Amino acid sequence: MILSIFYGMRSFGINIIYVLETLYLIALRIWERSQTKSTVVQTKPTTVITRNFKATAPSLPTKLPAFVPGDRSDSEIDWSPSQFYLQPIAGERIRLLELYSGKPNEPLRGYLRTKEFRSWLGDQAYEALSYVWGHPSRCRYILLNNRRFPITENLHAALQHLRSAATNRTIWVDFICIDQTNKIERNKQVSIMGEIYKCARGVINWLGPETADTAVGIEALSYLFGNEDITIRPPWKIYKSDKLCAGLNDILKRDYFELGHHTITWRCGPETYRAICRIKFAIISPAWDAAGLHEVNFRPLLEILEQSMMITRKEMNRSCKEVTLLDLAFDMRYRRATDRRDMLFALRSMAPEHIREKIIVDYEKPVDEVYADFFEEVKKAYIGEMQVVDEMEKEGLIEMKKFEEGPSKRNWGW
Template identity: 25%
Template sequence: MVFFSFKRRSHFVYKKLRDPRSKIRLLYLHAGRADEPICCSLRTPSLGSLPQYEAVSYTWGDSTAHHPIQINGKQFDTLRNVYYALKELRHPVGIAILWIDAICIDQQNLEEKRHQILLMGDIYQRASRVIVWLAEPRADLDLAVGLLNELKAQHDEGTYTVRSLLAIHRPRLRSPEWIALRNLLDHPWWSRIWTLQEVVLARNIVVRLGQHVVPWEHLGIMATSSVLASQTLEMLTMRAGEKLHSDRGVPQGCYAIGLIEGMRYRIRNGVPYSLVTLLGESWDRKAADPRDHIFGLSALAPDIKELDLYPNYTTPVGKAFTDTVHKILLRYGTYILFSHAGRGYDR
């Protein structure tokens, strides 16, 4: 095993992509043990010649907290959440090939960023699988995963009704395993605008919870099973004295899973979305940059190019929104967006 030191290393500088409309960067994450530095390299294949890779869906978290990694032999300061994701996702032997936006896109190059955002649909669709990485692993993850496995087994048996489900789980309502599941479904990942297209377009999804790899289907049954969906919603509702990340009083994941499953079903059946429909369905999702409420849906809305709404982070926020509404009015002749204005706020 080769050990690396970050002392006196020069900082990594991005090389411009020859054509950011057809080429991407892939991160080659080298093997290492938990106590070893993270060492990577970047390669720039075209979309037509991609190796097998995995795409990571996660939340950026605190953008001011950085940790050093090594890229192409040089130091690169990356986000705290990215750093810990790479620590968990690297293999003890062999190379993991990943696409992760904070590193694979030069975030300071707005022109590159504009073109790469338009490729994200292809990037997530072509990945061998999308890994949903939920930051901040906790001691109760084992309990949450155990309960998910139990619910999936009961679902597959097909033997329960509302009455039997309540008989099994109602007495355990505030048990550690149900609290652990509520905490999992209350993670900020479930509320972010970008994560929507990342999993809706994926061929294969797994959720990484510490050392656990959970198939998406174990979570999806909360939406596809009407019995489980209704009872889970009731059982996870916030009680007096409890706090949740979501302001709905119910973990955001309870709603997000249903939304994601519905969108995946629609797209699999060849029913395209319009931007105006997507804006209505995703109005309550969150983004650090308000413009991402539009740009973060670009991979799901085929008409975004027809509307000439290309991602442009030099456009002031107010103008980005007014231009979007104006173009939707001209194209579709609908005032439906005005019914969403101020939803969730004092109108």
């Protein structure tokens, strides 16, 4: 779901350093560091899956016993494609996936439970997964509460990668933890998704499986965005330009960087760090071009960082231009989403409160109607900005006219 990516990249007071950390630690299985308060990133593409089951099956108990590895053989487990029943949740509650430990070749197993969610509690005992759903036709399964539950191939790969061999892991995953067939629940859960990511102990940004070029791309990004001294031998002095280009494109052309409200929970970093990054880019830019790497498109990554810094500055009460719907719409112009409504609903967490109130999460509305409503709000924002510009121009013309008419009609402020 594009929203998971959106909110994953959401700033919510999370450090940009962690974002970068996230990027270049993909291939190194950095998720093991998620015990600390950092944003972790893994490799992975995502996919959307439309569930081919209904949220009905009253014969199932509302509370199922947790699966204990080894207590039942696979032959005793119900692997039939029967419907999976999700007990509706109400109020400030969320579902959490307890991903059971297991060996790489074992089926994914887990237990879905609900808990009271209080955003004011701060960091809570779960991690949040940010990823791209992927194509709905590529379907795999997880054994959830001892029943088969369909998930996308990309989510399956992410969970396999995150599963520990020794201990269980508690994760919030939008596709599993939100009943996608229940529009009322979906509206409510999506509206608090930003808070869910913000309060997680850590956010795992899964970019996709690594390839032969991933390691080089990660190394280059770690140099560009890390704290390494610029006098250290840069990647383009180590690798041939074609190999380095392949590595960078391997990371930056992944679907994760194209999906809507991209997500990540980058933690807001200090101004000094960002200044160092800008200086570093300015210094290495000529060498970068000389190495034949000018064709690498950094737009997806830079736009995400730009959005993150904009939100961070606002939350830190730093001076910056007031964000409007027009700004947000422009920033999202290249994004994609499985459900096109997610593109707009994801903007809520990035927008100031007065704008957030205008974006109502409602999956009952058809796509065309959602976009028509948004267009009207953007048009109002545009007209409002143009009126301000017109007023400023009028004031400027009045003052200029007074100046031209002579000292007698000037307002000197005495």
